[in-house]
């Protein structure tokens with residue numbers, strides 16, 4: 204049995220960034236890391252651009268200008284201005300080469316084809332210079348940058364339609380148990396609806412992992428070996444639920460051994476999730492999560508999350524942790540450190556009733572897990588507690 208800290212450190216050091224590239228259409232690249240520097244194919248802006256609705260001027264000594272033409276956004280003509288001449292111009296329109304400042308329309312008095320300025324303005328005022336954001340051929344975004352909606356917008360503004368990014372892991376979710384039947388079918392005595400696979404699938408989707416295959420096995424040793432062998436050989440990450448404890452029909456541990464998944468740790472001193480297993484085979488990381496649904500999800504957020512972030516090459520691998528003031532009382536039984544389902548809001552956190560690892564109804568209301576260390580036996584209202592904020 205390892206401590207929570209040992210388990211976290213071990214998962215962190217035993218999972219590696221996936222180094223394979225893949226080409227993605229830009230609109231599907233959110234959350235990926237760039238596999239290479241992106242060089243800008245154009246200057247951005249691609250021309251000197253007006254930042255205001257007003258007048259582009261060829262400055263001269265007087266405050267009066269003759270308006271000789273108009274340039275709207277999207278226009279391609281290039282009027283030639285002599286000193287003392289102006290063109291009506293609008294935000295986003297190309298500023299003629301012969302204009303050297305733009306004045307906002309609110310700052311002039313316009314009569315017929317003449318404008319009068321209150322005072323002179325600076326050179327290049329209200330003109331976005333050519334290539335101000337990025338120059339053609341320069342690095343627009345560096346290798347390793349994590350793409351965000353803003354990054355995607357930026358690359359699109361440079362005309363880029365696809366990018367080379369690091370691959371995301373392919374993930375297998377394997378559920379085990381004779382008692383499991385698909386929601387939608389009739390429940391018979393002794394059976395329960397299978398909920399872990401699509402719960403974990405949803406957690407993965409919300410973290411933007413989509414390459415996921417679901418497998419189901421009965422409590423049958425041969426079937427468990429065969430399914431796990433296939434899952435481990437064909438995915439980067441395998442999440443198994445159930446069958447990892449000590450019962451006569453818990454075959455997962457034995458099957459993982461048979462298919463030569465190296466055990467990195469088995470059992471963590473924690474509640475919920477004591478029988479958590481973590482192992483690896485070559486570059487594939489394998490988690491056998493407890494079958495109890497709340498324990499499986501808690502382990503997902505505390506450990507699997509880290510492995511996913513490491514595989515993606517992200518710098519921050521833990522979920523954010525904050526210190527919050529407890530608005531609940533809690534007495535901890537036993538000596539295992541505990542993760543409590545809780546609701547966090549504005550620096551306060553309330554623990555929910557019903558912390559059993561088989562219960563999801565409180566998890567369904569939670570947005571945080573409060574960590575109660577081994578040495579703490581009691582939490583009182585007003586005490587400060589370490590709180591993990593869940594990505595929900």
Ligand SMILES: Nc1nc2c(c(=O)[nH]1)N[C@H]1C(S)=C(S)[C@@H](COP(=O)(O)OP(=O)(O)OC[C@H]3O[C@@H](n4cnc5c(N)ncnc54)[C@H](O)[C@@H]3O)O[C@H]1N2
Nearest residue numbers: 378380397398399400445446447448453477493494495498
């Ligand atoms: N003698 C001992 N028994 C148990 C121990 C122990 O130390 N000694 N540990 C307990 C703890 S703690 C946990 S957690 C569970 C974990 O057991 P398994 O990981 O082997 O999981 P199962 O027995 O297969 O299932 C546990 C529970 O969860 C339900 N389940 C399983 N899979 C699903 C699913 N896909 N969807 C919904 N519900 C699922 C299953 O029906 C069981 O009720 O072991 C304790 N026992």
Ligand code: MOO
Nearest residue numbers: 475476477498560
């Ligand atoms: O570890 Mo189990 O998840 O406490 O019930």
